Amino acid sequence: MNHSLSIPALTEDLSRVLIDADTIDRRVNELARKISADYADTDGTLLLVGVLKGSFIFIADLARKLSVNHVVDFIALSSYKGDQSGNVRLLMDTRENMENRHVLIIEDILDSGNTLDYLIRNFRTRNPASVKTAVLLDKPDRHCVPITIDYLGFTIPDVWVVGYGLDYNEKYRTLPYIAEMFPQA
Template identity: 45%
Template sequence: MDAKDMGNDLEKILLTEEQLQNKLDEMARDIDEVYGSEDILVIGVLRGAVMVVADLVRKIHAPVTMDWMAVSSYGSGTKSSGVVRILKDLDTDVMERDVLIIEDIIDSGLTLSWLKSNLESRGARSVRIATMLRKPEAAKVEIDVDFLGFDIPNEFVVGYGLDYAEDYRHLPFIGTLAPHVYGG
């Protein structure tokens, strides 16, 4: 699917596929500088981060092991509920591991703040954060992001892993939906 397939559901494209891939190249270089040849346990946050994780880890030169968590503070709507819960836990022990959490977007920061504390309490040697997107205006807690793609306005976005009602994740770009799609 591309922009023309969306008809009048797409309001605008915020970030093109090319912009996303160029930023991932830059993020991978930064990650390689920090980790060198150290083993990294990459934890992808399901489901939104699947695209970012898949593309980013292929660009990293350090040794990478991957695992997945589903941790959510979202309901079925477009706003964070503030309630954090684990939907799928790790299969890998993080004890004495260098962990890199990869997220698609940081909105309120509540989920990621909780997740980072949780992994530190499990004995991770280090916990760093990489995210493709961050909405500074939506932040409810301060999150130190080690590897950042883009700061974006506080708008509801879809594509490149981000969804609305489980649709639009497969778009190769990041855009906003027309208000008629979500009743906005």
């Protein structure tokens, strides 16, 4: 029996597996090959910046599969609760200097685009060699601001998803797959 293909049972909150673990693994491999090829001549200046908490599994898997030298760092942000204006608050900044380095922002999901837009604008003020984005999941129907995704995992419908770093009230974050939740009351 191939255990990598077995899917843990869904809970009462989860309606279906949207993207299984093997499909995610294959796509992360593809992204790592493309990123490695694109940054082959950067001489160790690639800085991966994971947006906490949701990107931690994606960035870990991606970083291990890269064949180019790189450094991993993290940033934590928060959108104001109930605020539709796109206000983003910095909770924890990166520790690495971005000047003259190629920065690749690693994000779990692109929803409104406000967080990623904030990060791109913020990072560009730090004089990097370049700023690009790698996003695991994109919900294009939810975009409020235009964002270019340089490396995209999957496009998904406008449904609530958990797993592979994404959570609902800190639950389901470590599921090996992406699952759709039943609508919350």
